[in-house]
Amino acid sequence: MSDVVLEVRGLSGGYEPTQIFRDVDLEVTAGESIGIFGPNGHGKTTFLKTLSGLIDPWAGDVFFTGMRLNREGQRGSRKWRNFNYDAVTRRRMDPKQIARAGLIHVPQGNLLFPELTVIETLAVAETAATDRRGWALDEIHALFPRVAERRNHKIRFLSGGERQMVSIAAGLIAAPRMLILDEPTLGLSPRIRQELCAAIRTVRETGLSIILIDQDVAFLEQIIDTLYLFDHGRISGRMERDEMPDHEALMVMLFGERH
Amino acid sequence: MDPETALAIFKGGIVLGALYALMATGLSLVWTTLGIFNFAHGAFIALGAYVAWQFSSSDAMALPILPAVFFTCFVMFAVGGIIYFLLVKPFERRADVVLIAVITTLAGSAIIENGLLLIWGPRAKQIQPFLSGELELAGIRLAMSEILLLCLVLIILLGIGLFLRYTRPGRAMRAVAQNRESAQLLGLDVPRLYAIAFGLSALTAGLAGSFVGTIRFMNPAMGAEPLMKALIVVIFGGVARFSSPIYAAFVIGLLEAFSIYAFGLYWAPAVLFFTMIVVLLVKPEGLFGRYQRTL
Numbered sequence: 137m138s139d140v141v142l143e144v145r146g147l148s149g150g151y152e153p154t155q156i157f158r159d160v161d162l163e164v165t166a167g168e169s170i171g172i173f174g175p176n177g178h179g180k181t182t183f184l185k186t187l188s189g190l191i192d193p194w195a196g197d198v199f200f201t202g203m204r205l206n207r208e209g210q211r212g213s214r215k216w217r218n219f220n221y222d223a224v225t226r227r228r229m230d231p232k233q234i235a236r237a238g239l240i241h242v243p244q245g246n247l248l249f250p251e252l253t254v255i256e257t258l259a260v261a262e263t264a265a266t267d268r269r270g271w272a273l274d275e276i277h278a279l280f281p282r283v284a285e286r287r288n289h290k291i292r293f294l295s296g297g298e299r300q301m302v303s304i305a306a307g308l309i310a311a312p313r314m315l316i317l318d319e320p321t322l323g324l325s326p327r328i329r330q331e332l333c334a335a336i337r338t339v340r341e342t343g344l345s346i347i348l349i350d351q352d353v354a355f356l357e358q359i360i361d362t363l364y365l366f367d368h369g370r371i372s373g374r375m376e377r378d379e380m381p382d383h384e385a386l387m388v389m390l391f392g393e394r395h
Numbered sequence: 396m397d398p399e400t401a402l403a404i405f406k407g408g409i410v411l412g413a414l415y416a417l418m419a420t421g422l423s424l425v426w427t428t429l430g431i432f433n434f435a436h437g438a439f440i441a442l443g444a445y446v447a448w449q450f451s452s453s454d455a456m457a458l459p460i461l462p463a464v465f466f467t468c469f470v471m472f473a474v475g476g477i478i479y480f481l482l483v484k485p486f487e488r489r490a491d492v493v494l495i496a497v498i499t500t501l502a503g504s505a506i507i508e509n510g511l512l513l514i515w516g517p518r519a520k521q522i523q524p525f526l527s528g529e530l531e532l533a534g535i536r537l538a539m540s541e542i543l544l545l546c547l548v549l550i551i552l553l554g555i556g557l558f559l560r561y562t563r564p565g566r567a568m569r570a571v572a573q574n575r576e577s578a579q580l581l582g583l584d585v586p587r588l589y590a591i592a593f594g595l596s597a598l599t600a601g602l603a604g605s606f607v608g609t610i611r612f613m614n615p616a617m618g619a620e621p622l623m624k625a626l627i628v629v630i631f632g633g634v635a636r637f638s639s640p641i642y643a644a645f646v647i648g649l650l651e652a653f654s655i656y657a658f659g660l661y662w663a664p665a666v667l668f669f670t671m672i673v674v675l676l677v678k679p680e681g682l683f684g685r686y687q688r689t690l
Contacts, residue, residue: 231579231580232584234582235580235581235582240582242580248577249569249573249577250573251569252569259566263567265582307581310582
């Protein structure tokens, strides 16, 4: 068994007071990439946000490169949660620490920093990478020629696809050991989708682990080794790449009927 | 109005505008970065004046005025950071943080003002002018201290502008202001950047306070009126860019100076508010750009 980079044990969470996902177990070994597939509104994004510390987990543990990312213990009792001040209830996960450990999350529909130029955005990402070095600017420009072309434009003038490229570029510069991509191709044209897909494959080939959420099985298949099915806030199935069915069959597996 | 009077009023308006620019910049810096409104800004102005007095007055530490102002900046930056960690940080994760921050910063303002009263007492104080002497230029007389004030204000505002634009922490501050979540995901230290923003804001307030302290007698509530003016400036100018409250400050300063001449001292605030309402009706986003949080 190769060494595990990311280990999620019994993670539960949600937005108070609604629980969104429960008892998620996940393991990613070095160099492995996984995909998460599931219908909209079943808690994939919330799960990822919890993983990167934006939302506090309710229960469970997250280990990354042998380091515990959460404080031990459960969330407070109901009485304590009502005093939901930072002063009283300490956060159980710290997004800054997680990002600096190398677990970089590129969120869904990323708006980035609308008034910063592309090059400034990448410089900000570089600030974040403290003790390790991320990708160099030349490598980024080779990966995304469009980003190089548009480097002096403000983010808000970029198209959706270009913005997604800058998001991923920023993630790469921030020295990732694992990259979380939340629906990177959402709402993009097929051509841009292809371009992004090729780029993500290139990133994948450098040996970087990727957690990829997408609704497009054909796209997932090109990147990932293992697919997790996410259904009503739980992981309902796990399959290797060669056992992955097509989109229709997956929907049947999730919903029990043709959709 | 003969030209000489007009020039004198113009000069007064510019000096006033420079002061307002300093105050409003601090206010908008916190508003754009943290998304909260700092009601303790007026108290920062008063505190800055008293700290500057403490350093410079011959009754206290009797430092020369420039080092005194420099140390004041230092103290105020630290005070701003501390106030952020005490009054804002604990409530940041709550959904109603904007409302809570109104109350906590008001409380902070009351505490600071009463603290000033306790420490320095109720006797009116004044800081010695930074420079004495006058300069005659094209028929108008400029006090050296006014020239120094104008230069210092411009240098400081330029400095903050360059800091935000070209330095690493400045860029990171703008990033956090524009999208806090993305900044967190990239591993930026958000509380530290917020504390820097608060510190810079307090620094500009303290400077403004020490300038006001040379012009008027100081009392602990001296910040209330400048705070109101700074608020008008911020709403009037919008906060689309770092520079928009600065332009607005000079417009308001000139408007105030001329309306004092035309309508009298007691009508000047009414004129300002009336103008502000008209501007908001015609151009809701403020005179100089979109009225939204960016930096």
